[in-house]
Amino acid sequence: DGGITQSPKYLFRKEGQNVTLSCEQNLNHDAMYWYRQDPGQGLRLIYYSQIVNDFQKGDIAEGYSVSREKKESFPLTVTSAQKNPTAFYLCASSMGQREKLFFGSGTQLSVL
Amino acid sequence: KNEVEQSPQNLTAQEGEFITINCSYSVGISALHWLQQHPGGGIVSLFMLSSGKKKHGRLIATINIQEKHSSLHITASHPRDSAVYICAVIPLGGATNKLIFGTGTLLAVQP
Numbered sequence: 001d002g003g004i005t006q007s008p009k010y011l012f013r014k015e016g017q018n019v020t021l022s023c024e025q026n027l028n029h030d031a032m033y034w035y036r037q038d039p040g041q042g043l044r045l046i047y048y049s050q051i052v053n054d055f056q057k058g059d060i061a062e063g064y065s066v067s068r069e070k071k072e073s074f075p076l077t078v079t080s081a082q083k084n085p086t087a088f089y090l091c092a093s094s095m096g097q098r099e100k101l102f103f104g105s106g107t108q109l110s111v112l
Numbered sequence: 113k114n115e116v117e118q119s120p121q122n123l124t125a126q127e128g129e130f131i132t133i134n135c136s137y138s139v140g141i142s143a144l145h146w147l148q149q150h151p152g153g154g155i156v157s158l159f160m161l162s163s164g165k166k167k168h169g170r171l172i173a174t175i176n177i178q179e180k181h182s183s184l185h186i187t188a189s190h191p192r193d194s195a196v197y198i199c200a201v202i203p204l205g206g207a208t209n210k211l212i213f214g215t216g217t218l219l220a221v222q223p
Contacts, residue, residue, distance in 0.1 A: 005189035031208065042116065042198075042213030050209075058209065088153060097207035098143065 002027045006091050006104035012112050013078065013085060021076045021107045023091035032074040034036060036060060036108075037088040046089075049074055051098065077108060086110050115139050115141050116214040124220045131186040133217045136208030137178065146184050147198040149216065151192065154200070158184070176177050205207045 004025045020054045025052065032048050035043040045058030049068040063082025068074055074093075078085045090106040119134045136146070146158040159166050160172040161182075166173050170189075175182040186193055199214040 015220070027214075033209065040215060042114070042215050043200075043211075044213075045209060048209045056209070090153075090155060092155075094208055097209065098202065099208070100157050100160050101145065101147075101155075101208065101211075102157065103155035105152060108153070 004091055004093055004102055004104035006089075006107050008107060011106070011107055011109045013109060014112050017079045018077055018079050019109065021078070021089055021091075023070055023074045023076065023104060024072055025074075025093045025102070027073070027092075027095075027102060029093035029095050029102070030071070031070070031094045031099075033092045033094075033101075034058075034064075034066065034074070035090045035092065037090060040071045043090065046076065062087060081090070114210050116199055116201055118214040118217050120217060121215070122210075122220075123219045124222065125189050127190060127223050129189050129221075129222075131189050131193075131198075132173045133184045133186075133197050134221070135184070135214060136141055136180060137182075137199075137201050137212075138205065139201065139212070140204040141180075141201040142204050143202045143204075144174070144175055144182050145198075145200040145211070146182075147200060148149045149196040149198060151195070157162075158197075179217075191223050194219055194221050 007022045033048045034046040047066040049055040065077045128163045149155045170187045172185040196216040198216045
């Protein structure tokens with residue numbers, strides 16, 4: 001079945017540690033997105049990529065980094081510079097920039 | 113004030129009831145999304161619409177561009193409809209990377 005796979009489901013970060021969240025899609029979509037969800041707030045865009053080897057900052061990119069070396073994969077690294085990383089992270093993809101979004105099941109990141 | 117407002121924030125219904133969730137926005141838009149987030153966290157796109165009305169099974173979405181308002185209706189509600197329903201808009205001239213999300217409506221359907 002086609003879809004988006006995020007892993008792990010739960011992740012814990014220690015102080016000063018970088019952690020990487022995985023996002024893989026087999027929908028052959030060009031565009032991929034990373035969103036952060038905090039309680040009581042709407043989803044906020046961290047980074048997005050419209051094509052392989054290219055990505056753009058979203059509204060809250062500070063403390064995060066991404067890569068897009070393959071069409072299927074768009075990993076997100078939460079760096080030690082992100083001082084408040086506890087949140088639910090969602091990866092999404094779409095065929096084009098104005099098309100329906102497909103979401104993964106999310107990763108809950110917590111700080112130890 | 114948020115650019116996308118949903119009401120109600122929380123809704124409890126009895127199985128079989130007709131449910132309406134509202135979304136109002138303050139910007140001009142090119143399209144509006146309705147999304148469903150289940151307790152496990154994953155999100156499913158229900159509708160994307162820019163005018164009129166769309167129907168899928170027991171779900172109906174309507175939009176009034178002039179009034180900057182959209183509604184999501186659920187007919188013959190069922191406990192499996194319990195989820196958070198999220199409205200999101202693409203501003204005029206924007207694309208998916210410019211989506212503005214509402215904070216969601218938490219729906220609980222009791223048997």
